[in-house]
Every structure is written in structure tokens, then in C-alpha cells.
Amino acid sequence: MRIKEIIVVEGRDDTAKIKSAVDADTIETNGSAIGEEVIKRIRLAQQTRGVIIFTDPDFPGEKIRKTVAEAVPGCKHAFLPKHLAIPKNNRGIGVEHASVESIRESLSSVHEEMEDPVLEITTEELIEDGLIGSAVSRKRRERLGDRLNIGYTNGKQLQKRLQMFQITKSEYKQAMKAVMQEEQNE
Structure with a gap:
């Protein structure tokens, strides 16, 4: 499975896991203190190929997702359910702990942000x-x-x-x- 967009992940282990599941390129944020150089690379990726944000299902991951989405409008989002991101030893949580099948499933269910959403659910x-x-x-x-x-x-x-x-x-x-x-x- 080849992914056209560049996938934004948190770190090296996430990149390795993504590459074991699909043929894709990644940009690593290296934590929630995202530097301007990383944001510039993500903006360029969005302009040329599109971006999928795929962060850990925890507070720091959501913070990174929000930071990138605000700085680079129009990104797509892939989500991994929390229970699929916990290792057998229950230490930590993250994309790097998910199965190859879970990664593929999450990347096949990508959502795109809508700029002017219509209120459907009150x-x-x-x-x-x-x-x-x-x-x-x-x-x-x-x-x-x-x-x-x-x-x-x-x-x-x-x-x-x-x-x-x-x-x-x-x-x-x-x-x-x-x-x-x-x-x-x-």
C-alpha cells in the first residue's frame, strides 16, 4: 500500500512502524515542542503532496495534532484507537506499539478537515x-x-x-x- 501524502509522526520509532506497514514518507516532530523548521517542512509537504497527521492517542499526541493543524491548514488526519496503541507490557502508548494491520486500517480511514463546517449534531x-x-x-x-x-x-x-x-x-x-x-x- 503506497501513501501519496507525507505522514507527520512524533518520532523515529513511529516512522519505523509506519514504514513496516505501508510505503510512505514521514516527517518527525520529535516531541510536542515543534520547531519552526519542522513546521516549514510540513507546509512544503502540504503544498506538494498533502499531509496526514498520525500521532499517538494521548495528550501529547493530541497537542502535536492541534499545533500542526493550526499552523498548516487542510491536513488530513488518521487516528489510532488507544487500546490498539498499548504494548503487551502496558508501558507507554503509541503508534510504534500498534500492529501492522492496525496502522493500515487507520491510514485507510483518513479524515479531511472541513474549513467551514456545517453544524449537524447539536x-x-x-x-x-x-x-x-x-x-x-x-x-x-x-x-x-x-x-x-x-x-x-x-x-x-x-x-x-x-x-x-x-x-x-x-x-x-x-x-x-x-x-x-x-x-x-x-
Whole structure:
């Protein structure tokens, strides 16, 4: 599988894992303190081939994703569910711990940001579905993010991410139905 876009990752281990799964080029941020030189390379990559941001499913990874997306508009996003990024010894979390199949799956479900998103899913719906303000909200948001391949986000950011990645009301409802069925089967 050849990826045309350049994939932005956090470090060398992520690059090695990506290259073991797909034929792709990467740019490494080397942590969340992204320098201007790295941003310049990402901007050039976006202009010439396009960019996919593929960071770890943790706080530093989300910070890097946000920093790059703000500095370089129009990037695509690939998300790895948290449970697929944890090694067997439970030490650390990251893209480098994921299976080749999980990497390929994440890269085949890339989302593109929309510049002027249309509000389809209201805050009231998120509250009604228990994604904001309930005891099970965090777990439901994790499951929803996995189902929609948009990653985990907190309650305040969920609506923005649904809009940003053009998740339709029907996609949302279908994913929520699956999340609720999962809960019932536990």
C-alpha cells in the first residue's frame, strides 16, 4: 500500500512502524515542542503532496495534532484507537506499539478537515446521548471516536471534531447505536 501524502509522526520509532506497514514518507516532530523548521517542512509537504497527521492517542499526541493543524491548514488526519496503541507490557502508548494491520486500517480511514463546517449534531443531542455530563460520558466518547475513526476527545471538543471531519447525522446515529449495543452486551 503506497501513501501519496507525507505522514507527520512524533518520532523515529513511529516512522519505523509506519514504514513496516505501508510505503510512505514521514516527517518527525520529535516531541510536542515543534520547531519552526519542522513546521516549514510540513507546509512544503502540504503544498506538494498533502499531509496526514498520525500521532499517538494521548495528550501529547493530541497537542502535536492541534499545533500542526493550526499552523498548516487542510491536513488530513488518521487516528489510532488507544487500546490498539498499548504494548503487551502496558508501558507507554503509541503508534510504534500498534500492529501492522492496525496502522493500515487507520491510514485507510483518513479524515479531511472541513474549513467551514456545517453544524449537524447539536450539543443537546450529545447530552441526550450521554456523551457530555454523565458518568459514562468518557467511555462513550472513546467508543464513538473508535467507531467513527476520529479519535478520543473531551466533551468540549467532541462537537467541533464531528463538524471538522464532516460526520453526518446518520453516521453519528449509526455509530451511537453500535456504542449503546456494546454497553448492553457488557
